[in-house]
Amino acid sequence: MDNLWAAWRSDFILSDKEDICIFCEEGRRLKKQQRLILYEGETSFVIINLYPYNPGHLMVVPYRHLHDVEKLTDEENREMNDLIIESIRILKRRFKPHGFNIGMNLGATGGAGIEYHLHWHVVPRYTGDINFLAAIGKTKLQSIGLDIIYEELKPEYDQYAGRTKRAKSR
Numbered sequence: 127m128d129n130l131w132a133a134w135r136s137d138f139i140l141s142d143k144e145d146i147c148i149f150c151e152e153g154r155r156l157k158k159q160q161r162l163i164l165y166e167g168e169t170s171f172v173i174i175n176l177y178p179y180n181p182g183h184l185m186v187v188p189y190r191h192l193h194d195v196e197k198l199t200d201e202e203n204r205e206m207n208d209l210i211i212e213s214i215r216i217l218k219r220r221f222k223p224h225g226f227n228i229g230m231n232l233g234a235t236g237g238a239g240i241e242y243h244l245h246w247h248v249v250p251r252y253t254g255d256i257n258f259l260a261a262i263g264k265t266k267l268q269s270i271g272l273d274i275i276y277e278e279l280k281p282e283y284d285q286y287a288g289r290t291k292r293a294k295s296r
């Protein structure tokens with residue numbers, strides 16, 4: 127696990143601009159242009175990690191800018207939980223990983239790259255992936271991946287959005 131937590135710590139250290147929160151409105155708009163946002167729900171959304179630990183590394187994030195997990199509302203917790211489970215389902219279908227790590231880093235000492243706006247990590251794991259990463263390096267992984275990952279996953283989330291809407295209007 128040590129390696130994994132170290133990798134999570136690095137996400138968004140190179141945050142685009144220091145003065146905007148990449149998970150809040152303006153940041154989200156930029157991420158949308160970069161084709162990183164897969165799903166926007168009522169209280170929270172799903173975004174592809176720009177600095178993935180593995181292909182398919184996603185984050186589930188509340189719209190509200192907060193860092194205290196105990197301040198999340200029931201609705202936020204419920205929707206984020208649904209989105210984590212749905213993301214696992216979609217990743218299993220599309221990428222067939224061998225396992226998952228689901229987790230949250232709280233506070234800089236806890237390893238959060240963006241400590242002021244909490245977020246769940248959904249990291250698919252593939253047998254031997256640490257060796258794989260060490261061999262090819264992170265930068266290479268990024269450059270081969272994000273567009274393909276977006277193309278692969280976006281239709282699945284669009285379908286999910288359709289199902290969720292239908293369920294609500296019933």
Ligand SMILES: [Zn+2]
Pocket residue numbers: 147148149150190191192242243
């Ligand atoms: Zn924020």
